[in-house]
Amino acid sequence: MRIKPANTADGQSMSDVLDDIFAAGLRKTPGDLQTVLANYIEHPDRIECSVAEGDDGRILGFQSLRYARAGNPYGAPEGWGIIGTHVSPRAARLGVGRALFQATVRAAKDFPIEKIEAAIGAKNPAGLAYYEAMGFRTRRETEVTICKVYHVASRDRQIP
Numbered sequence: 001m002r003i004k005p006a007n008t009a010d011g012q013s014m015s016d017v018l019d020d021i022f023a024a025g026l027r028k029t030p031g032d033l034q035t036v037l038a039n040y041i042e043h044p045d046r047i048e049c050s051v052a053e054g055d056d057g058r059i060l061g062f063q064s065l066r067y068a069r070a071g072n073p074y075g076a077p078e079g080w081g082i083i084g085t086h087v088s089p090r091a092a093r094l095g096v097g098r099a100l101f102q103a104t105v106r107a108a109k110d111f112p113i114e115k116i117e118a119a120i121g122a123k124n125p126a127g128l129a130y131y132e133a134m135g136f137r138t139r140r141e142t143e144v145t146i147c148k149v150y151h152v153a154s155r156d157r158q159i160p
């Protein structure tokens, strides 16, 4: 597996990943190419969007990190990062999400971004467990959504 920045040529494969997640009942909507281009690859607030490519060249998943502007639809504080992770069910639990997050943290440090927020469905145990495992902790929640935050700087200090 290799991790690389997403570009337009990856769009259809990323759309296929979203469709796989939808087909598995883990997402409310499929993701067509235009959605992928607009929301991830060409989003004006993109800090990074990384794809994980399998040894056979197939895209296994992707992760986006966006700059949170005032009034962003997720309600994240201005200046934070907003993260989204999408790994195909056929590649689940193989370390794809973990590898993607290493690239995202590097991008956050370079930008720099000190805090990253993830909005996860309250009924998405895999998503909640994944972000917890990456070091995110709950900061606010409703019945529908749980928002977890990752402190980029404080985590740095723990790594010698």
Ligand SMILES: CC(C)(COP(=O)(O)OP(=O)(O)OC[C@H]1O[C@@H](n2cnc3c(N)ncnc32)[C@H](O)[C@@H]1OP(=O)(O)O)[C@@H](O)C(=O)NCCC(=O)NCCS
Residues within 6 Å of the ligand: 021, 026, 084, 085, 086, 087, 088, 091, 092, 093, 094, 095, 096, 097, 098, 099, 119, 120, 121, 124, 125, 126, 127, 128, 129, 130, 131, 133, 134
């Ligand atoms: C949640 C998701 C991103 C995890 O990606 P992944 O590539 O399977 O995760 P990894 O294999 O890198 O797992 C890293 C760690 O996260 C945790 N984790 C991941 N999936 C888990 C699951 N289904 N149950 C419990 N813990 C899980 C584990 O601690 C895991 O470490 P381990 O395998 O060494 O125990 C992926 O399942 C996915 O894209 N789901 C659909 C979309 C989604 O829910 N996105 C995130 C919330 S919006």
